[in-house]
Amino acid sequence: MRHRLNWLGVAVAVVMTVALVTAGAPGATNAGRPAAHSLVVRTDAGTVEGKTTGAVDSFLGIPFAAPPVGELRWQPPQPAPAWPGVRPATSYGPACPQASRATVNEDCLYLNVYRPARPAGERLPVLLWIHGGGFSSGSGDQFDGSLLAETNNIVVVTINYRLGVFGFLDLPGLSPAGAGNYGLLDQVAALKWANHNIDRFGGDPEGVTVAGLSAGGHSVCSLLASPLTHGLINGAIIHSGGCPSHTVTESQAAGARFANDAGCGAAADPVGCLRTKPAAEILGSSAGFRGGILSGPLPTAGVPELPLAPLTAMRTGRFEKVPLLIGSTRDEVRAWALPFRDATPAQYEKSLEYLFGDRAADVAKQYPLSNFPAQDTAAYALGAVWTDSSVFFGLGGCQYAQLAQDIAKYQPKTFLYRFDARPPSGPVNPAAFDPGATHAADQAYLWPTPASVYDRDQLRLSVEMVRYWGAFVRQGAPDAAGQAEWPSVPHDRTMILQPGGSSTVTSAAFAATHHCDLWNSISYQWLDIDPDQLADRIGVARR
Numbered sequence: 249m250r251h252r253l254n255w256l257g258v259a260v261a262v263v264m265t266v267a268l269v270t271a272g273a274p275g276a277t278n279a280g281r282p283a284a285h286s287l288v289v290r291t292d293a294g295t296v297e298g299k300t301t302g303a304v305d306s307f308l309g310i311p312f313a314a315p316p317v318g319e320l321r322w323q324p325p326q327p328a329p330a331w332p333g334v335r336p337a338t339s340y341g342p343a344c345p346q347a348s349r350a351t352v353n354e355d356c357l358y359l360n361v362y363r364p365a366r367p368a369g370e371r372l373p374v375l376l377w378i379h380g381g382g383f384s385s386g387s388g389d390q391f392d393g394s395l396l397a398e399t400n401n402i403v404v405v406t407i408n409y410r411l412g413v414f415g416f417l418d419l420p421g422l423s424p425a426g427a428g429n430y431g432l433l434d435q436v437a438a439l440k441w442a443n444h445n446i447d448r449f450g451g452d453p454e455g456v457t458v459a460g461l462s463a464g465g466h467s468v469c470s471l472l473a474s475p476l477t478h479g480l481i482n483g484a485i486i487h488s489g490g491c492p493s494h495t496v497t498e499s500q501a502a503g504a505r506f507a508n509d510a511g512c513g514a515a516a517d518p519v520g521c522l523r524t525k526p527a528a529e530i531l532g533s534s535a536g537f538r539g540g541i542l543s544g545p546l547p548t549a550g551v552p553e554l555p556l557a558p559l560t561a562m563r564t565g566r567f568e569k570v571p572l573l574i575g576s577t578r579d580e581v582r583a584w585a586l587p588f589r590d591a592t593p594a595q596y597e598k599s600l601e602y603l604f605g606d607r608a609a610d611v612a613k614q615y616p617l618s619n620f621p622a623q624d625t626a627a628y629a630l631g632a633v634w635t636d637s638s639v640f641f642g643l644g645g646c647q648y649a650q651l652a653q654d655i656a657k658y659q660p661k662t663f664l665y666r667f668d669a670r671p672p673s674g675p676v677n678p679a680a681f682d683p684g685a686t687h688a689a690d691q692a693y694l695w696p697t698p699a700s701v702y703d704r705d706q707l708r709l710s711v712e713m714v715r716y717w718g719a720f721v722r723q724g725a726p727d728a729a730g731q732a733e734w735p736s737v738p739h740d741r742t743m744i745l746q747p748g749g750s751s752t753v754t755s756a757a758f759a760a761t762h763h764c765d766l767w768n769s770i771s772y773q774w775l776d777i778d779p780d781q782l783a784d785r786i787g788v789a790r791r
Contacts, residue, residue: 285367291445293328296337300365304394307361307449309341312441313434315355316410321523322417324426325357325437343387344411345531347538352528354414359407359438361449362393368401371452373721376405376442378435380462380489380688383545384412384538391695400718403451405442409434409467413506413534414527416545418499421519428499428548432474435467436553439480457483457721461688465489466558466641470547472568473561474554483724485717486574488687490642491558491651492774493549502545506537540778541584542640559642562651565658571724573717574652575665575743579684580644582631586681587783587790591626593617598786599630603639607770614766624681631684636762639775643687646764649742649755656737663726664737666758668746669693669709672700690745705747712750 287298287305298307313325320326341358343349363372375396379386393404409415415431426433443453458481460468468484469491471477494502507513510533512521522530538544549557561567588599596617600608611633620628634640638647649664656662667690676682683689692700693710694717702710716726716734726734726743732751735741741752759765775782783790 285365288334289448291448292441294331295334297334298361299338301394303365303398305363305365306394307337308339308389309358310335310337310361311341311357312359312407313357313437316357316414316430317354321354321414322427322430323423324430324433328357340387340389341408343389344408345414345527346381346385346411347531347535348385352531354527356387356408356410357434357437358388359405359441360388360393361446361451362397362404362406363450364397364401368450371447371455372401372403372450373455374403374405374442374446374451374453374457375485375717375721376407376439376456376458378407378409378458378460378464378467380460380464380487381411382538382541383416383431383463383466386411386463395696396694396714396718399714400722402718402721403446403449405438405446405451407435407438409438412545413530413537416499416548417503417506417537418496418548419503419507419519419522420500422503426553427551428494428496428503429551429553431545432467432470432547433476433553435471436474436476436480439471439477443480455482455721456480457485459485459487459717460489461487461691462489466492466546469558469562470554472570473556473558473566476553477568481568481570483571483721484568484573485720486572487690488576488580488643490638490648491562492546492641493554493557493559494546495557496548496550499548502537506534509533509536540780542775542778559651563654567655567658569659571661571663571720572655572659573663573665573720573726574648574655575667575745576644576648577667577685577687577689578635579631579686580635581640581687582628582635583683583686584640584779585627585631585634587780588626588630588788589624589681589791591630591783591786591788593626595786595788596626596629599626599782600633602782602786603637603775604770604772607772610766610770614763623679627681634775636764637767637770637772639772641774645762646759646767649758649762649764652737653755660736660738661724662737663720663734663743665734665743665745668744669706672702672706703747709745709747709750713745 289296298305311328313328342353342356344356345352388406388408391406397404410431418428442456446453458468465486466489468486507518512518515521600611604611615629615633617625617629636645638645652664668685671689671692693713712731715728719728720726734743740755742758743752
């Protein structure tokens with residue numbers, strides 16, 4: 249579903265009623281586009297012409313790299329070829345190949361630019377957004393940057409990057425450089441495009457904040473750890489993303505399995521065999537490569553573009569030390585515990601033993617089934633355990649807070665949040681499983697969607713988030729006038745974003761909520777198989 253601006257008129261009216269937007273707020277704009285503010289812009293590769301909608305200019309479907317087709321499949325991105333005349337920039341480019349799309353088009357390296365439709369008199373800060381989707385799905389056209397651009401007087405860029413086997417395949421001999429990280433290199437290419445071109449759209453190339461959700465958040469962590477981004481990033485925002493990566497050995501093992509699935513594993517030249525196959529056939533053979541929530545592609549560390557595992561880089565100070573806004577949701581991974589809805593108490597204990605060994609009894613004592621709803625009990629319990637212990641790539645809970653504290657040792661302008669609201673989709677059915685403030689629940693507030701139903705408090709939270717994020721992009725700190733103060737991590741505070749008014753809590757209060765004393769006393773690894781596989785392994789009956 250595309251996150252669009254259709255709701256803006258109703259939202260602004262309601263929000264103004266509750267005095268959340270004042271006459272001097274950054275979002276106050278004139279509806280018209282001044283004649284001097286040209287929609288025809290010259291980029292390095294050629295001239296584009298955008299369009300104006302309301303108070304925002306948009307430039308859609310701009311190539312930022314050459315189409316990765318033919319000989320450029322499984323190669324690092326190359327510069328976009330020049331085009332003659334004026335290229336219309338009024339519709340999105342194709343999404344990169346993914347199972348959820350009806351069409352398969354490798355010519356997909358396009359980005360979109362949104363800016364306020366008024367002369368700024370200055371170069372504006374830039375937010376460059378990287379979508380999520382497990383490195384296997386998603387696209388830039390799902391996120392309309394109009395609201396963020398208009399409200400905060402910034403430029404917003406959304407991008408595509410190669411996904412799945414097209415973006416993260418690693419096989420010996422595949423290319424001289426970049427194997428396993430083509431999608432990550434596409435993101436670097438988009439940052440370089442912004443550095444060279446965004447001033448022509450009114451943006452400041454020295455004021456680029458890179459942000460992403462989920463796999464996009466993982467990407468931001470990898471980009472901060474990459475030597476290729478030095479001087480390209482001035483701020484970073486990580487939404488429910490950690491710092492996971494694969495080793496070269498792991499990536500090449502996944503690549504070899506894919507080659508077998510595609511019918512090329514036994515070929516004399518597996519790489520040559522794969523290169524001859526149509527994109528649709530490659531995609532059709534890649535279900536195993538896409539994997540699940542914990543078994544899909546990740547950036548590959550131990551190579552020139554990513555010498556260190558990103559998590560190691562962040563913990564040891566070997567990363568681009570720019571201001572960072574990082575956070576997750578209160579019930580981050582609860583929804584992925586659904587396979588355990590009918591687990592018995594004994595099966596619940598087995599699932600704890602899988603991860604925590606002889607400390608499973610201590611976990612069960614802290615998270616007894618009696619503390620959770622009578623229906624779908626084990627799913628709620630495991631959702632809490634997995635969130636608080638951060639066993640999904642370090643997401644949520646205690647390890648996530650610790651990561652923020654580790655980063656803050658090297659960059660004091662680090663700001664932590666927890667998002668505590670459900671997606672705004674109307675009343676919750678009490679008989680249904682409630683995913684709560686689940687993974688990505690915050691996106692409907694930052695990129696509002698017309699299909700959702702926003703009540704008064706949810707609209708207030710949306711406005712707060714849009715303005716906090718804009719303040720961070722503009723200043724390197726989420727200091728939004730008229731909203732709750734948001735101190736940095738060294739000040740021992742975490743922002744709780746919630747309907748009815750956001751506020752901060754102490755690190756001690758956050759730790760108590762997530763039982764961090766327990767988790768800090770236990771040695772354990774991240775979950776290494778997908779939840780449905782674990783449920784099957786211990787014999788849980790599946791609905």
